[in-house]
Amino acid sequence: MKLLLDEMYPPRIAAELRNRGHDVTAVAEQSDLRATDDEVLLRTATANDRVLVTEDVDFTEIANAFALEARAHHGVILVSSATFPPTERGIGVLVRAVGAFLNAHRRDRSVPAGVHWLTPDG
Numbered sequence: 001m002k003l004l005l006d007e008m009y010p011p012r013i014a015a016e017l018r019n020r021g022h023d024v025t026a027v028a029e030q031s032d033l034r035a036t037d038d039e040v041l042l043r044t045a046t047a048n049d050r051v052l053v054t055e056d057v058d059f060t061e062i063a064n065a066f067a068l069e070a071r072a073h074h075g076v077i078l079v080s081s082a083t084f085p086p087t088e089r090g091i092g093v094l095v096r097a098v099g100a101f102l103n104a105h106r107r108d109r110s111v112p113a114g115v116h117w118l119t120p121d122g
Helices: 011-019 038-047 058-068 088-104
Strands: 002-005 024-026 050-054 076-078 115-117
Touching: 002 011, 002 038, 011 024, 011 088, 038 050, 038 058, 058 076, 058 115
Parallel strands: 002 024, 002 050, 050 076, 076 115
Antiparallel strands: none
16 A cells, blocks of 8 residues: 655655655655645545545545545545644654554555544554
């Protein structure tokens, strides 16, 4: 499973996950993706065989609209900023949780059920 981190995540999260052997890129690393419309971002992630990781719960509605219209996407991993605050410690916990999720779904291309709320265990 390959990931695209939404623009609220610093590139160092993607870099740390890559250091752990995962295929992860961040919007913040790609100037052409910054400030992209949410639906366009999910389509872009899908076109690049990536699952989108975001705090933006609006993506739940977008993913549901895709499903209703029979448009494919690889899924959305939702992250709560309350569970994973943007602090040094929170970022470390987020990296470990995303890594655990990726390890648990090593053979999957897409998120099972389309949308997944990330927990500290993945």
